[in-house]
Every structure is written in C-alpha cells, then in structure tokens.
Amino acid sequence: MLQIYNTLSRSKEVFKPIVPGKVKMYVCGMTVYDFCHIGHARVMIVFDMVVRWLRASAYEVVYVRNITDIDDKIINRAIENGEPISALTNRFIDAMHADSDELGLMHPDQEPRATDYIKQMQGMIGKLIDNQLAYQADDGDVNFAVRLLPRYGQLSGKSLDELNAGERVAIVGGKRDPLDFVLWKTAKSEEPADTRWASPWGEGRPGWHIECSAMACDLLGEHFDIHGGGADLQFPHHENEIAQSEGALYGQGRKDNDAPFVNYWMHNGHIRVNEEKMSKSLGNFFLIRDVLKSFDPEVVRFFMLKAHYRSPVNYSDIQLEEARAGLLRLYKALAQVELQSNALDPHNPWAKRFAAAMNDDFNTPEAIAVLFDLASEVNRAQGTEKQILASTLKSLGAKLNFLQRDPTAFLQAGSKQEVGLSAAHIEEKIAERVAAKQAKDFAKADLIRKVLLDQGVVLEDKPGGLTEWRRD
Structure with a gap:
C-alpha cells in the first residue's frame, strides 16, 4: 500500500486516488530563458521516478509538467539578445528536451506552455474578481487579496499575522496589502509587443502564479491527485496556487466537505554544492549539459536517487x-x-x-x-x-x-573524467597476452595483466580461452 508524505498535512498518508487505478499529477516545470541546471535535473529525475513507480504499480498516470515561457526574466533576456520572445523560449525548450533525453527521462504526457493558456488564465482571474478576491489597482495590475481568504497559509503553515510581521516591503503600485500578489501585470510602454495580450483590464501579461492554476485545472480538472515541485516553490508559489484555484471555485469560504484543489502535495529537497546553496553568485552553478560531459547520465540519475527525494542533496x-x-x-x-x-x-x-x-x-x-x-x-x-x-x-x-x-x-566505458586507455589499445594488449601464453612466456603475460591493472583495467580469463575486461 503506497504512502506519500503530504506537505499539506505534514505527514505520510495512504495514497487513495480520486478515481481508482488512475492518477492525475501536475509538476511545476522550467522557466525557459537559459539552459537547465542540476536543480532542474533533480526535479525531472524525481518525478520521472514517481511516474515510473506509479505505472509499475498498475496505475494509469497522466503526467503534466508546464513550461513558463513568459515572465520578467524571459523578457529581459530577449531584450538583451535583441530577439523575439518565441525565438528565445523555443531554443531553450529544445535544449531542455535534449538534456532530458540525454538523462534518459520520459517526456510528460502533457507539456503546456503558459502563452497557450492566456484565455484560461483570464477566465480564472475574472472569477476571482467576481468572487471579490481580486481587484485592479491604480497602476493597472490585477492583484489577489490575500487577507480575504481565511485558509491562506495552509500549505506553508504560515499565519497571516506571521506573514505580515515578516513583510518588510512597502505597499507599492496600488496594492491594498503588501501580502497581495499579482494576477495580471499591466504592460509597460518599453516592453515589446510580443509580451502583451489584450484583456478586460488592459494590455498586459499574466503573473507567474496564475499560469499553473489555470493549466492544471484545464488539463486535470479542478480537483486532482498529486502536485509536485521543488521545495523552494512551497511558498509562495504553491500557496498562491491553492488560493487562486480554490478562490475561483469556492469564493472566500471553502467548506470542510468541499474538495481541495489537490489531494497530495510533494516537494523534492534542495541541491547544495559542497554544502553551500547553489547560486550563480557563488560560482557553484552547474548546467546539466556540462555535468554530462564528465559523468554518465545513468550515474547522475543514480546519484540523485541514492538520496530520498525529500532530503537535500550535496552535489560534488x-x-x-x-x-x-x-x-x-x-x-x-x-x-x-x-x-x-x-x-x-x-x-x-x-x-x-x-x-x-x-x-x-x-x-x-x-x-x-x-x-x-x-x-x-x-x-x-x-x-x-x-x-x-x-x-x-x-x-x-x-x-x-x-x-x-x-x-x-x-564496465568498459569507464569514467568520463578519466583519460584512460582506448578499447582498441586494451584489445591489442589482450591479444599480446594471449600470444605470450601460447608461447609459454607466462612472465610476459603476467606483466601485461599487471600493467593494465595499474591503469585501471581488469582482465578476467573465461573458459575456452576467452578474456573479458572492464575498467575499475
């Protein structure tokens, strides 16, 4: 009987899918403005493992992982490069797929892009406004009114008072409360035309949090089994997803007998590098494709899964x-x-x-x-x-x-980090050793074995005069 640690309840729970034998799972994916790093690799490998085990356990799984192809980082990078948004994002989506394929991972069943779901996001924002959980500020942005949702903080375990006490950001841009978050960003005059869409609230683009709610609900329904992602997304991203999704469906007061947005929340642990947080500023930031130049993809997967998915992993x-x-x-x-x-x-x-x-x-x-x-x-x-x-x-x-x-x-491939003997050279030495043994020059045969062993190559004599070798 499968048990899953549910971040929402902070305990292991027996897994009971909404529909017996079927599992719907959504995982937060990548923001595509650069190559994927090993933190992304962990998310991909962990939830690839989860899907494989669910399917091995006879569940029929629908696995959705989104692509964020519009946000501030993407816009800034496209402007820096002097290229259209779609050219930038398509290039890094292709790179992400190449990295995933090199790692030997399955593709999700659905891989929705944010820019294909603008209509659905606007529909959800409209419901939140109708339910008096969202408002348009003086600067044109549409914001979610956090304090109007009593259950806010259920995933992170943070109370509104605790969040307010820790908030040091002044109210800017017309927000009514510093805890409020943006659902729709009004377009800036200097931003390119391909970064804005028409809406009832003026030209603009969606906030980051709303995209996952809209795509998940559209593809998996307003109530589904598993939502996953990195531990860093637990707050505020996933907290805000719950607020938006349940706020759009139930208004300001979901009752205890109302179905939640998601039944099981799963979060994988952080990647650390030499016991420090991975960051570009510390110079310990590793791209998947660079790691794979030195290590076999199966070794990388094995490394990631040697640790429990919820535990932090120290990369070195x-x-x-x-x-x-x-x-x-x-x-x-x-x-x-x-x-x-x-x-x-x-x-x-x-x-x-x-x-x-x-x-x-x-x-x-x-x-x-x-x-x-x-x-x-x-x-x-x-x-x-x-x-x-x-x-x-x-x-x-x-x-x-x-x-x-x-x-x-x-076994013969060896480590990519080693500059070892070529397979052809090893086979040549084995042939020399066979000839030496046939000539009863056993001292030479033993010397060849020893020289190869000193260079990390182990010979094993098999019945019938065959010799197999491996790198150690």
Whole structure:
C-alpha cells in the first residue's frame, strides 16, 4: 500500500486516488530563458521516478509538467539578445528536451506552455474578481487579496499575522496589502509587443502564479491527485496556487466537505554544492549539459536517487564518483551471467522488499539497498540460482531506470573524467597476452595483466580461452 508524505498535512498518508487505478499529477516545470541546471535535473529525475513507480504499480498516470515561457526574466533576456520572445523560449525548450533525453527521462504526457493558456488564465482571474478576491489597482495590475481568504497559509503553515510581521516591503503600485500578489501585470510602454495580450483590464501579461492554476485545472480538472515541485516553490508559489484555484471555485469560504484543489502535495529537497546553496553568485552553478560531459547520465540519475527525494542533496564530483562506484558494483554482478528475460514474480521476496521500500513514500535509498543486497547474493550464487537472481536484479533495476544496458559495455566505458586507455589499445594488449601464453612466456603475460591493472583495467580469463575486461 503506497504512502506519500503530504506537505499539506505534514505527514505520510495512504495514497487513495480520486478515481481508482488512475492518477492525475501536475509538476511545476522550467522557466525557459537559459539552459537547465542540476536543480532542474533533480526535479525531472524525481518525478520521472514517481511516474515510473506509479505505472509499475498498475496505475494509469497522466503526467503534466508546464513550461513558463513568459515572465520578467524571459523578457529581459530577449531584450538583451535583441530577439523575439518565441525565438528565445523555443531554443531553450529544445535544449531542455535534449538534456532530458540525454538523462534518459520520459517526456510528460502533457507539456503546456503558459502563452497557450492566456484565455484560461483570464477566465480564472475574472472569477476571482467576481468572487471579490481580486481587484485592479491604480497602476493597472490585477492583484489577489490575500487577507480575504481565511485558509491562506495552509500549505506553508504560515499565519497571516506571521506573514505580515515578516513583510518588510512597502505597499507599492496600488496594492491594498503588501501580502497581495499579482494576477495580471499591466504592460509597460518599453516592453515589446510580443509580451502583451489584450484583456478586460488592459494590455498586459499574466503573473507567474496564475499560469499553473489555470493549466492544471484545464488539463486535470479542478480537483486532482498529486502536485509536485521543488521545495523552494512551497511558498509562495504553491500557496498562491491553492488560493487562486480554490478562490475561483469556492469564493472566500471553502467548506470542510468541499474538495481541495489537490489531494497530495510533494516537494523534492534542495541541491547544495559542497554544502553551500547553489547560486550563480557563488560560482557553484552547474548546467546539466556540462555535468554530462564528465559523468554518465545513468550515474547522475543514480546519484540523485541514492538520496530520498525529500532530503537535500550535496552535489560534488566526489559524490558522483561514489555513485559511479555503486553502479559498477551492480553491473559487475550482472556481467557474470547470461541474463534471462523471465517475468518478475511480485511475490518474489526481493520484489516484495523492493516494493515495500518504494511504497514507503518512494524510499529510493532503501530500494537501492535492496539492489546491493541482491547483487551480493548474485556474487555468491551458482548455476541456475545465479541466473534467476541476476535477472531479478535487472528487473528491479528497471523500475528505477537502472541496469538496462549491456553490463560489459558499461564496465568498459569507464569514467568520463578519466583519460584512460582506448578499447582498441586494451584489445591489442589482450591479444599480446594471449600470444605470450601460447608461447609459454607466462612472465610476459603476467606483466601485461599487471600493467593494465595499474591503469585501471581488469582482465578476467573465461573458459575456452576467452578474456573479458572492464575498467575499475
């Protein structure tokens, strides 16, 4: 029975989908004005894992992840570059897809762009105005009146008084309260024509928060199962999503028996770099494509899922090398046998342990520990039992998108950070060693083995005179 930690209740809850056997999930995606960084990678990898496990558990999943293709950062970057908004955003959407594909991740079932949902956003803003939860300020912006919604703060656990005490921003632009947030931004005269749309409140563009409410409700309905995103989005973004969505549907007073906007809120932990917050100002900001120049995509996925999705992750080359070493250990176990493609029995004790871990709020560290224990058993076993255990290892690895490559190819690939011997050179040395053994020059054969081992290449002699090799 799957349990999910719900940020809204601050506890693990048994997962009960609204429609039995079906799951609707929305995840906040990227703002496309630059290349994706490893923080984005974590969001993509975590919720890829969630969808894979839900589907492996026989749920029919609709996975929506939005694209923010209009906001201040995008506008400023397009103006700096002297290019249309669409040219900038399309280029970085393509780059995002390339990064995702390189990481070996599934595409969402729906990937709505904010600029395609302006009508839906305006419709929701109109409902909020009708429900007296939004107003147009003197500067033309339409704002949400936070204090008129008694439930505001339910996700973050912040009370209105607490939020007001911590607010140090003066009321500007006609806001009635510093806690109010913008739903529709009136256009500025210096902004390009492709950054504004006609509306009942004058030309302008949507605020950031309203886009996710409008797209989620349009594609998944006003009440759906799971909403995910990074921990940094919990407040104010996701808090504001709840306020807008429930405010548009129920007005100023959702009753206890009224369905909430979302049943389960999931948030993945932050990425830190050498125990510091990742930021461009600290110079510890890493793009996905740059990381993949040094590390195999499967190693990056393994690194991310070695930690529980809700925990912060410390990123460093050392941590990634440790993840690579772990994957090598698993692939070495698979390389020993000719794998069978038998269907995995869910009553298999290893499968039951693995499922128990994953059903405990997607506990990937414990699930990966099951893989390591299983690999140890593969190493000890013989004959048919060894084959069955190795096939089980590969089948369970598939649930997390691991261990699906040819083991020998993975083991021979080595680390991208190492400038090692080429495969052709290694094969040439193996041939020399075979010739030396045939000439009974065993000293030379042993020397070749030692020289290769010193350079990180392990030779394994197999029956029939064959020699296999791997990088260690």
